[in-house]
Amino acid sequence: MQHIRHFAHVVQQFFLTTNCLRGYFLLILYFILIAGLAAIDQLIKLWAVQVLQPVHDIPLIRFGDTDILRLRYLLNDGAAFGGLSQKRWLLVGITAVLSAVCLIALMKYYRRSKFFSVTISMIVAGGVGNLIDRLFRGGLVVDYVDVICIHFPVFNFADCCIVIGCFLLFIFCWRGFPDERKGKLKKQVKDNA
Numbered sequence: 001m002q003h004i005r006h007f008a009h010v011v012q013q014f015f016l017t018t019n020c021l022r023g024y025f026l027l028i029l030y031f032i033l034i035a036g037l038a039a040i041d042q043l044i045k046l047w048a049v050q051v052l053q054p055v056h057d058i059p060l061i062r063f064g065d066t067d068i069l070r071l072r073y074l075l076n077d078g079a080a081f082g083g084l085s086q087k088r089w090l091l092v093g094i095t096a097v098l099s100a101v102c103l104i105a106l107m108k109y110y111r112r113s114k115f116f117s118v119t120i121s122m123i124v125a126g127g128v129g130n131l132i133d134r135l136f137r138g139g140l141v142v143d144y145v146d147v148i149c150i151h152f153p154v155f156n157f158a159d160c161c162i163v164i165g166c167f168l169l170f171i172f173c174w175r176g177f178p179d180e181r182k183g184k185l186k187k188q189v190k191d192n193a
Contacts, residue, residue, distance in 0.1 A: 026110055026111065026114075026117070027106075027107065027110050030106060030110060030117050030118070030120075030121045033118065033121045033125070034121050034124050034125045034128065035125075036125075037121070037122065037125030037126070037129070037157075037161055038125045038128040038129045038132070038158075040157060041125070041126070041129030041130075041156065041157040041158040041161070042129060042132060044144070044156070044157050045129075045133065045142040045144075045156065045157075048071075048073055048142050048144040048156075049073075049142060052071055052072075052073040052144055053073045056072065056073055057070050057071060057072040057073065057146070058070060058071040058072075066148075066149070067148045067149075068147070068148060068149045069145070069146070069147055069148065069149075070146050070148060071144050071145065071146070072143075072144060072145075072146040072154055073142070073144060074142075074143045074144070074146075074154045075137075075140040075141070075142060075143075076140065076141045076142075076143050076154070077139055077140050077141075078091070079091060080153055080155075080159070082153070086139075088134060088139030091134060091139075092131065092134050092135065095127045095130060095131045095134070096131065098123075098127060099123075099124050099127040099128060099131065102120045102123050102124045102127070103120075103124055105120055106120045106121065106124070109177075112177050112178075113172070113177050113178055115168070115172060116169075116172050116177070118168075119165050119168040119169045119172055120165070120169070121165075122161045122162070122164060122165030122168070123161070123162055123165035123166060123169065125158070125161050126157075126158040126159060126160070126161030126162035126163075126165065127158070127162065128158075129156075129157065129158030129161070130156075130158045130159070130162075141156065141158075142156060143155055143156045143159075144156055145160075
């Protein structure tokens with residue numbers, strides 16, 4: 001573990017002392033996070049295609065005779081809950097535009113909040129993961145997590161990144177940037193004095 005910390009420190013010092021990359025170290029880390037999460041999504045989907053597709057489903061959590069959660073191979077040609085089914089290019093366009101908007105926001109505000117940047121990175125990674133499927137799997141997205149007890153649509157890791165990222169973005173929007181909160185707090189203190 002100490003070797004990993006030392007390596008991370010050496011890499012950080014390299015980027016901080018290289019004039020052309022000074023100030024972009026965090027942005028590079030966020031792009032690495034996006035690529036890493038998208039890669040994890042694609043590796044899990046590859047596993048699902050190779051292992052889960054032949055057996056179709058694997059029970060994970062059972063309560064008595066009732067399945068609660070299972071891994072189930074499913075190809076989805078639409079969005080959540082079957083929306084926009086067979087609208088591949090519309091979904092590709094929407095995903096590409098929203099991912100681009102998120103990337104622009106990330107590049108513009110990455111220095112102001114790590115929480116915001118990680119949140120946006122999760123959303124982009126999820127979008128990229130599903131976009132890869134739509135482009136290279138004939139418009140079909142591989143889904144594999146099936147929550148049976150609440151009759152929820154089958155989903156995947158990319159969907160989790162998007163949903164968690166959107167939830168955290170909602171919290172962020174409610175609270176705002178840290179420097180804005182400090183400004184509001186100082187104003188309130190001045191007004192109360």
